[in-house]
Amino acid sequence: MRNSSRSAVDPFIVMDVMEAARKAEEAGRRIIHMEVGQPGTGAPKGAMEALEKSLKADALGYTVSLGIPALRRRIAQLYGDWYGVDLNPERVVVTPGSSGGFLLAFTALFDSGDRVGIGAPGYPSYRQILRALGLVPVDLPTALENRLQPVPADFAGMDLAGLLVASPANPSGTMLDRAAMGALIDAAQAQGASFISDEIYHGLEYEAKAVTALELTDECYVINSFSKYFSMTGWRVGWMVVPEDQVRVVERIAQNMFICAPHASQVAALAALECEPELQANLEVYKTNRKLMLEGLPKAGFTRIAPPDGAFYVYADVSDLTDDSRDFAAEILDKAGVAVTPGLDFDPVRGGGTLRFSYARATADIEEGLARLAQFMAARAPAD
Ligand SMILES: Cc1ncc(COP(=O)(O)O)c(C=O)c1O
Numbered sequence: 487m488r489n490s491s492r493s494a495v496d497p498f499i500v501m502d503v504m505e506a507a508r509k510a511e512e513a514g515r516r517i518i519h520m521e522v523g524q525p526g527t528g529a530p531k532g533a534m535e536a537l538e539k540s541l542k543a544d545a546l547g548y549t550v551s552l553g554i555p556a557l558r559r560r561i562a563q564l565y566g567d568w569y570g571v572d573l574n575p576e577r578v579v580v581t582p583g584s585s586g587g588f589l590l591a592f593t594a595l596f597d598s599g600d601r602v603g604i605g606a607p608g609y610p611s612y613r614q615i616l617r618a619l620g621l622v623p624v625d626l627p628t629a630l631e632n633r634l635q636p637v638p639a640d641f642a643g644m645d646l647a648g649l650l651v652a653s654p655a656n657p658s659g660t661m662l663d664r665a666a667m668g669a670l671i672d673a674a675q676a677q678g679a680s681f682i683s684d685e686i687y688h689g690l691e692y693e694a695k696a697v698t699a700l701e702l703t704d705e706c707y708v709i710n711s712f713s714k715y716f717s718m719t720g721w722r723v724g725w726m727v728v729p730e731d732q733v734r735v736v737e738r739i740a741q742n743m744f745i746c747a748p749h750a751s752q753v754a755a756l757a758a759l760e761c762e763p764e765l766q767a768n769l770e771v772y773k774t775n776r777k778l779m780l781e782g783l784p785k786a787g788f789t790r791i792a793p794p795d796g797a798f799y800v801y802a803d804v805s806d807l808t809d810d811s812r813d814f815a816a817e818i819l820d821k822a823g824v825a826v827t828p829g830l831d832f833d834p835v836r837g838g839g840t841l842r843f844s845y846a847r848a849t850a851d852i853e854e855g856l857a858r859l860a861q862f863m864a865a866r867a868p869a870d
Contacts, residue, residue, distance in 0.1 A: 495614035499831040503815060504507055504630045507825040509550060511671060514767070518855035519847055521815075523656060523799070524719040526847040527771075533676035533718065536757030546749040553580025553747060557756045561725050564759065568688070571700050577727050579736050580755075582747045583854040584686050584711035584724040588615050589743060590646075591707045591726060594681045594735050595847070596621050600647035601812035604637040605802065607658045607832035607840070609684070627835065633660040634801070635793070638673035648790040649674040650683035657801040657832045657842040659687075659794020663698045671703050681706040686724070687797040689715030690769060692776060696796060704729055712751075715795070716758045754800055757815045772798050775845035783843065787863035800847040801829070805839030815841060823860035824855050 500521055509519045526532075536847040549854035552558065555575070561573060580738065581587040588611070596602060598620040604612045606625040626640040634659075651670055653662040662670065667683075675680045683699035685708055699706045713725030724747075728736055740746070758765075776793075781799050783791055790803035808814040811828035819825050829840025845852050 487618050488521040490618050492618050496610070496834075498610055498614070498749065499812065500610075500827045501744055503825050503827060506816070506819055509746070510819065512821070513780065515823055517819070518824045519856060520843045520845070520852075520855050521827045522846065523844055524713065524846060525717040525768060526851070527717045527768050527800075529721065530716070530761035532761040532833050533716075533754035533758040533766070537754045540753045543547070546753075548835050549580075549749050549752060551737055551744070551746050552655065553578070554749075554752045555754065557752050558725075560756055560759050565698070565727075567701060568695075569701055571698065571699065573727065576623045576733060577730055578739065579728060579733070580725045580747045580752060581709075581724045581726055581740070582744050583713060583722045584684065584709045585611065585615075585648060586722070586747065587709040587711075587726045588612070589619075590620060590736050590739055591709060591728075592619050593615060593739050593743075594684075594728075594732060595707070595769055595777050596647050596827070600646040601645065602650060603636070603641045603644065603646045603679070604635070604650050605622065605652070605655065606835065607634060607657055607829065607837060609652060610831045612650055624832075625835070626834075633782065634658040635660055635666065636670065637664055640788060641673070641676045641677070641679075644676070644677070646679040648680045648682060650682040650684065652686070654794070655795030656687070656797055657827070657829070657840075658792070658801050659797040659799050659801070660698055660792070661691070661795040663694070667697050667699060668702050671706065675703075682710050686711045686738040687769060688773060689765070690798060691796040692761065692773060693795050694795075700727060707732070712758060714763075715765060715769075716753065716755070717765065718758060721748070721751035721754060721790050723747050725753045771849055772845065772850050773810075774798075775847075777829070778852050778856060779843060779845050780848070782852075782854075782860070786856060786860040788841075788843075788859070798844055799833075800843045800845065802841050802843065803839060804829075804841050809838045809839050811841055818859070818862060821865075822858040824858050824862070838860050
């Protein structure tokens with residue numbers, strides 16, 4: 487059968503790494519997972535208990551498309567608790583993960599052929615989802631001195647229909663402070679570009695609190711998820727906050743594309759919002775892991791790294807070691823039994839010289855992974 491040209495998107499390379507790691511495990515090897523962008527922990531206990539009760543009492547059929555009203559209200563309350571923003575719950579749309587949010591946002595905001603700016607390096611699926619919808623992703627190569635985040639000069643005069651930013655970002659973990667976020671919003675709006683803020687890593691911050699775009703403007707789409715801080719990747723539940731006059735537009739698309747986010751996951755998500763102590767305990771593990779990584783990676787020979795502000799990744803410049811990060815990642819998996827993500831996933835141009843290390847797993851795994859990486863690098867070093 488004939489395929490659409492829109493369907494010719496690139497694979498998510500990290501998924502291929504995960505598959506190679508799975509095969510190695512099937513063959514009996516113990517692999518340390520520094521490739522996956524997901525917590526090693528499951529959903530918080532309170533979420534499981536709430537779901538258990540609900541399974542006995544409820545048929546868990548469709549919910550209304552915008553999401554269970556109590557969940558929308560509770561998410562709105564989070565904006566008060568976390569940022570001091572008074573948010574109308576009517577503006578909250580519950581989505582099938584933030585991935586579902588991107589589909590809704592891009593469909594609601596853009597026409598075929600519209601150009602949407604995304605920072606490079608950045609989360610790979612932005613580019614592929616845009617392409618699959620007949621939109622044109624415009625990579626904005628970011629600079630080290632801007633901590634790998636876009637700045638207004640990067641898209642001046644580009645006539646973009648949209649600008650999508652992430653803070654904390656994947657893979658760099660860097661954040662936009664209030665001034666940097668504000669400058670991007672102003673520059674995007676001056677160009678007539680819709681501003682979309684991916685805030686999926688909020689709650690996972692190490693130095694300063696992340697800024698939500700909603701502190702600065704109501705004229706934006708904010709996308710978030712229960713996948714990361716709330717440790718619920720497989721539950722496929724997230725949310726968007728959209729301007730009041732966009733709610734009905736998004737609702738109509740959601741009704742037709744998804745009907746609703748999974749009902750069971752919405753029940754669990756509502757309870758997860760009350761599980762602060764457990765989620766903060768997870769954060770403490772990431773803090774410990776981050777410290778270990780920042781000490782251990784340079785010792786192992788991965789010296790070109792910057793401390794991440796948030797999320798659970800370290801993005802390393804390995805261009806002194808390789809120009810083929812895919813090949814290098816395969817070598818690390820084969821020889822050290824450590825799965826890492828090639829930078830090509832995040833930056834098709836410069837990513838041949840970068841790797842992303844995730845520290846989302848248990849501390850014992852991070853220790854073991856770092857020891858293996860050190861051994862691998864010592865054996866690799868050319869003898870003089
Ligand atoms: C920056 C960023 N946005 C969005 C997603 C998608 O997350 P989900 O669909 O699980 O909410 C990810 C997943 O790793 C991510 O790193």
